[in-house]
Amino acid sequence: MNVDVGTLAGVGLAIVLLMLSGFWTDRTYRRFDMLPGHYDIAGRATRMAPRRMMAFLLPVLFSAMMATFVILAGVLPRDMQNGDPETGLWVMIVAFLGAQALVLWLLGRWASRQG
Template sequence: MPGIFALAVMLLAILALCGSALWTDRHYQRFDQIPAHYDFRGKATRLAPRTTMAWLLPGIMVAMLLGFLILLTVIPAELQNGDPSSGLILMSVIFVLTQGLILWLLHRWARAQA
């Protein structure tokens, strides 16, 4: 079972991901569609409905964090190699940073539309 600190970091990551999805959906209401895909240069190559894209990746990330936590509680400690807390913390931080990158790309795209 992961430690209290790892669970706290995961909970903060879940709150940040859900908050970013809610903020994205409300902040970009002037657009019916927002980018769903970017190329290597950061240029939007495909658009999708705003609400879908605002919640899709944060929802997947939250589901993965919760799934990882469930696996950590179900798998016996003797089958786990080391302390799982570091993995949970690393996943949480990477997901929040990934969402930050996506929001930065979305902001650049929205500025170019004005």
């Protein structure tokens, strides 16, 4: 395998955190049937979707992407890889957790305006 155990642990922790954020979102905003699925550049909600879908869409998508990257890094021979897969995984971890944090922040702003 071309991925270090520490990096695998980081990916596992990121997946757990992402899924926990989905459960937290679903529980925290259960009073809403619909949650924003898209925001404009000013941070205003522009599209609504069912609460459960929006609570788990990004965590599941991000987790699947990281798992696929880990599998491919383990399966592909080192000479077919361009660069170090561990660096790519750490960039993914930081980017995906940051993106989820941004979405949760925007969602909190939206919910506070709903009363």
